[in-house]
Amino acid sequence: xxxxxxxxxxxxxxxxxxxxRLFRRAVGTPVPDKVALDSVNVTVRPGELFGLLGPNGxxxxxxIKILSTLLLPSAGEALVDGIDVAKDPDSVRRRVNMVxxxxxxxxxxxxxxxxxxxxxxxxxxxxxxAKKRADAMIERLNLTESADTKTSKLSTGMRQKxxxxxxxxxxxxxxxxxxxxLGLDVGIAREVRAFVSEWISEHPERTVLLTTHYxxxxxxxxxxxxxxxxxxxxxCDTPANLKRDLAPDCVYQIEVPLWTExxxxxxxxxxxxxxxxxxxxxxxxxxxxxxxxxxGGIASVTDRLAKRGARVLSMTRLEPSLEDAFLNLVGHxxxxxxxxxxxx
Amino acid sequence: xxxxLITNLRAIWGRAYVRVVGANxxxxxxxxxxxxxxxxxxxxxxxxxxxxxxxxxVGFVVVSGAMIAFWQNILWSMAxxxxxxxxxxxxxxxxxxxxxxMSILMGMAVGGLFMTAIRATLILLIGTxxxxxTYQVSSWLLLTGVFVLTMGAVYxxxxxxxxxxxxFGREAWHTANLFQExxxxxxxxxxxxxxxxxxxxxxxxxxPLTLGLDAIRQLIFSGKPVNPLFTVRTEMLLLVVxxxxxxxxxxxxxxxxxxxxxxSGRLTLKGQ
Numbered sequence: 356x357x358x359x360x361x362x363x364x365x366x367x368x369x370x371x372x373x374x375x376r377l378f379r380r381a382v383g384t385p386v387p388d389k390v391a392l393d394s395v396n397v398t399v400r401p402g403e404l405f406g407l408l409g410p411n412g413x414x415x416x417x418x419i420k421i422l423s424t425l426l427l428p429s430a431g432e433a434l435v436d437g438i439d440v441a442k443d444p445d446s447v448r449r450r451v452n453m454v455x456x457x458x459x460x461x462x463x464x465x466x467x468x469x470x471x472x473x474x475x476x477x478x479x480x481x482x483x484x485a486k487k488r489a490d491a492m493i494e495r496l497n498l499t500e501s502a503d504t505k506t507s508k509l510s511t512g513m514r515q516k517x518x519x520x521x522x523x524x525x526x527x528x529x530x531x532x533x534x535x536x537l538g539l540d541v542g543i544a545r546e547v548r549a550f551v552s553e554w555i556s557e558h559p560e561r562t563v564l565l566t567t568h569y570x571x572x573x574x575x576x577x578x579x580x581x582x583x584x585x586x587x588x589x590x591c592d593t594p595a596n597l598k599r600d601l602a603p604d605c606v607y608q609i610e611v612p613l614w615t616e617x618x619x620x621x622x623x624x625x626x627x628x629x630x631x632x633x634x635x636x637x638x639x640x641x642x643x644x645x646x647x648x649x650x651g652g653i654a655s656v657t658d659r660l661a662k663r664g665a666r667v668l669s670m671t672r673l674e675p676s677l678e679d680a681f682l683n684l685v686g687h688x689x690x691x692x693x694x695x696x697x698x699x
Numbered sequence: 700x701x702x703x704l705i706t707n708l709r710a711i712w713g714r715a716y717v718r719v720v721g722a723n724x725x726x727x728x729x730x731x732x733x734x735x736x737x738x739x740x741x742x743x744x745x746x747x748x749x750x751x752x753x754x755x756x757v758g759f760v761v762v763s764g765a766m767i768a769f770w771q772n773i774l775w776s777m778a779x780x781x782x783x784x785x786x787x788x789x790x791x792x793x794x795x796x797x798x799x800x801m802s803i804l805m806g807m808a809v810g811g812l813f814m815t816a817i818r819a820t821l822i823l824l825i826g827t828x829x830x831x832x833t834y835q836v837s838s839w840l841l842l843t844g845v846f847v848l849t850m851g852a853v854y855x856x857x858x859x860x861x862x863x864x865x866x867f868g869r870e871a872w873h874t875a876n877l878f879q880e881x882x883x884x885x886x887x888x889x890x891x892x893x894x895x896x897x898x899x900x901x902x903x904x905x906x907p908l909t910l911g912l913d914a915i916r917q918l919i920f921s922g923k924p925v926n927p928l929f930t931v932r933t934e935m936l937l938l939v940v941x942x943x944x945x946x947x948x949x950x951x952x953x954x955x956x957x958x959x960x961x962x963s964g965r966l967t968l969k970g971q
Contacts, residue, residue, distance in 0.1 A: 369964050420967070423795045427961040448797040459788045464721045476713030477796035479706030 357437050359529055359562035360399035360422060364431035367392040367417050367586075391417045393586040394431070399579075402559045404552070406577030407566040408681065414586040415566035416455075419531045422564070423453045435529060451529045452478070454522035456515070456537025463507025467498065467517045470506055471524055478525040485524060492520040496550055512543035519547055523554060532565045536572060548576055574677040582684050589684040597680040605647040606673040609656070611665040614641035620663055621645065626652030629682045640668065646683050707802040714806025715813075722814045732768070732818045737825060740764030743889040744830050755923045756890075758834065759916055761826030763888040765819035766915070770886075770908055772815040773853050777808045778860035779875060782868050790865070791967040800865075800953045804858050837921035841931060845918065848938035849911025855945025856907060862952035866960045868968075887912060891926040900928050907941045910934045 368388040370376060379385050392414045399405040407415045420426040421433050424444035433440045435447045461470040468489060475485035493502050496516045501509060506517065515535070522530055532551065536544040555563055567573050573580050574594045581591040590597060605628075618630045621643070628646040635642065645656060657667055673679070722728060740760050747756040781804075784790040793803050826832065836842055863871040885895070885903040892900045892909055903909045914934040916925045928934070960966030 423791075425791055425795055425961065425967055426964055427958075445797060448795055451795070453792075453795060460792050461789070462717050462721070462787075464724055465717060469716070469720070473713045473716060474792065474796075476709040477706075477793065477798055479702065479709050479797075 357401070358398045358434065359401045359403065359436060360397065360405070360564060361434040361437075362395050362397045362418070362421075362431065363434075365392055365395040365397075365418070365421065365428055365433055366390070366430040367414075367421065367426065368429045391586050392421075392428075395583075395586070395588050397581055397588060397591065399562060399564060401562055402555070403578045404555050404563045404565065404576055406573040406580040407564065407583055408568065408570070408573040408580050408677070409566075409583035410568055410685075412585075413568075413583045415568075415583060416533055417586075418583075419453065419533045419564065419566060422447075423451055423531055424448055449478075450527060451531065452522045452525050452527035453531040453533065454518050454535055456534035456539075457511075458518050459514070460518060460521065461506050463505060466503050466505055467493070467509070467513075468502050470517060471520050474521045475524050480525055488524050488526070489520060492523060492550075496520065496546060512539050515539055515547065516543065519550065526558075527561070529562045529564070532563060534566055534568070536567070536569065544572075548572065552576055570676065570678040570681060580677070582681055584685045590680070594677050594680075598675045598677060600680065600683075605650060605652075606675050606679050607645045607647070607653055607656075608671045608673055609643045609645060609660070609667055610669040611641050611643065611660060611667060613639050614643070614665055616663065618643075620659060621656060624652075624655065624659060626655055629686050631678075631682050631687065644673075644679070644682065646679055703797075707798050710796070710798040710802040711806040711809060714803055715810030718807065718810025719813050722817075728814060729817075732814065733821045736764060736767065736818070737822055740822065740826055740889075741829070744826070748830070753924070754832075755916075755920045755925060757830050758832040758920055759891070759925075760889050761823060761830065761832050762915060762919065763912060764826055765823040766908070766912055767883075767888060768815045768818040768822065769850065770853060772811040773808055773850065773857045776811055777804055777854075777857045779864055779872060780804070780807050781861050781864040782872050785865070785868055785967065794957065794966065800957065801858060801950070804861055808854060808857070834919045835921045835923070836919050838918060841935075842915065842918045845911060845914040845931070845935060845938070848935060848942055849907060849915075851942035852907030852911070852938050852945055855942055855947075855949050858949035859945055859952050862949065862956040865953070866956045866965060882906060885909065891916070892928055893926045904928060904937070907938060907945070910937050910941070914938075 368390050370388045371379065371386055376386070395414070395418065397405075397407075397418075407418060409415050417426065421428055422435055422440060424440050424447050427441055436450050438446045438450075440447050461473070465473065468486075471489045471493075472482065472485050475489070476482075480488075493499055496519065498513065498516050498520070501513050506514065509517065519535065522532070535551070536547055539547065551563060551565075555561060565573075565577060577594065579591065579593050580597065582589045582597070613634065613636070614632065618632050621627055621630045626648050628648050630646075631644045633642045633644070634640075645653075647653060647656070653670075657670070660667060740763070743760040744757045747760065781790060784793060794800070827834075860871075860875070864875075867874075885899075886892070886906055886909045887895070887903065892903050892913060895903055900909075910928070911934075913928045914931045917927050917931050929937070957966065
């Protein structure tokens with residue numbers, strides 16, 4: 356089978372600049388290379404909307420930069436449409452495009468339509484075709500009123516819609532979306548997600564690789580998800596299968612008054628597999644999401660909380676979510692943004 | 700091959716469009732790009748006149764004022780563009796597009812020519828009118844040839860510099876600023892470069908604009924003593940060599956620096 360994207364033992368390290376490295380070695384404080392990716396093996400089928408889910412600094416953007424020919428691997432291979440990105444980057448570039456979250460591409464003096472047209476020219480799209488595609492996408496993303504506005508006057512949401520169109524207008528065989536809904540409000544994030552999902556269903560031969568740290572975004576959009584942390588892929592499966600691996604009775608949400616301690620008193624209990632904590636300062640409460648080794652462990656958890664002076668205000672047994680699958684694999688939750696951004 | 704060529708031509712036009720549109724939408728550039736540079740030319744012209752220097756020296760200054768516009772557009776603006784594009788977030792989109800990096804630079808330079816040609820023409824017209832400069836062109840054909848060759852060589856030098864900006868960003872920007880005034884001086888913008896002495900003039904001729912400017916002066920002030928560096932034909936030959944060398948070196952350097960950037964991870968790193 357010809358994979359759309361394939362990485363084989365992909366590794367990427369970053370090192371200090373040569374002068375700084377020499378200086379640090381000379382003063383006896385050498386800094387080891389930073390490992391951004393370590394033996395990453397991922398395969399993506401044609402037509403798939405594939406997600407890379409992980410916290411900031413997990414290595415998601417590094418993978419995208421390698422696949423989009425902006426960065427070379429330190430070891431291993433990365434293939435896009437069967438082509439090695441290091442050996443034949445020109446052929447890869449004809450097949451791909453990329454949109455990043457929070458991107459400020461283009462020039463403020465151009466309008467939205469002109470910006471989209473300009474970037475389409477770098478892919479050789481004839482002007483007529485580019486304008487026709489752009490108009491259709493502008494209408495679909497409700498950007499018509501801003502289409503002739505200078506991009507310097509656009510809001511963040513409008514700008515990101517334009518960026519999305521910029522990526523899709525070249526009709527790439529494989530599209531990389533790097534945190535495409537980062538910093539967007541709920542409504543616009545939903546529009547962007549709907550647009551991407553519709554595009555892939557209308558173009559079943561195209562492939563989308565999406566990176567995100569929004570759990571619910573990965574859950575609702577992706578055919579398969581790779582969970583990545585500290586440069587390593589910890590699991591890769593459909594969201595349903597990742598969730599199924601957790602016993603349905605073992606996930607609890609416990610609400611206690613604002614908990615100022617660390618999670619270690621709970622985390623170190625043998626019955627507890629992992630714990631995530633979320634403070635709700637405005638309500639004076641803390642939500643603990645606890646995954647247990649076995650159902651019976653919940654009593655000892657509440658006992659431990661009571662001994663620590665934390666009165667249980669409420670306790671709910673939950674259906675496992677992708678967040679729980681992540682928590683189970685990584686051992687900690689995402690620092691921010693779990694399921695935010697209207698992704699439910 | 701044909702598709703690749705068409706794609707690159709479209710890319711050149713796409714990138715050039717920004718500058719053409721920009722010039723029309725923000726006409727304030729006319730003040731900054733025409734009125735202010737005129738002041739420098741006027742200062743030198745007035746000094747020469749006050750000293751009672753030969754009249755053609757005032758002409759040198761007016762012609763140089765026009766040529767500086769091309770020099771700035773091609774070398775400083777185009778070369779530094781990769782630094783600004785990196786900071787703005789455009790560079791990575793350019794580099795992952797299936798086009799030659801030279802097309803982006805060419806688009807930038809071609810688009811800039813629209814503004815530059817207006818600037819140069821206005822400086823030439825106003826300077827000529829104010830100081831009553833008269834020209835005597837010995838050969839329009841040679842003059843056009845020298846101008847085109849000078850632009851070709853300077854363009855190659857600009858692309859060569861842009862490879863440094865691609866990787867080193869702010870460091871390259873500071874270095875370029877450091878060299879700006881010495882280069883203006885060594886090029887002999889406001890005086891015959893022979894005034895630097897034989898050795899100084901020889902060294903300065905490594906900058907293609909020095910040769911171009913010297914040849915242009917010889918051709919448009921025909922019959923008047925201009926204290927030339929070499930004959931026009933020798934300077935044209937040297938400009939052909941410089942054009943080929945700088946463009947070849949630029950192509951190699953762009954590839955080398957891009958590869959280096961991809962290895963080190965600095966290619967798209969902002970704020971460095």
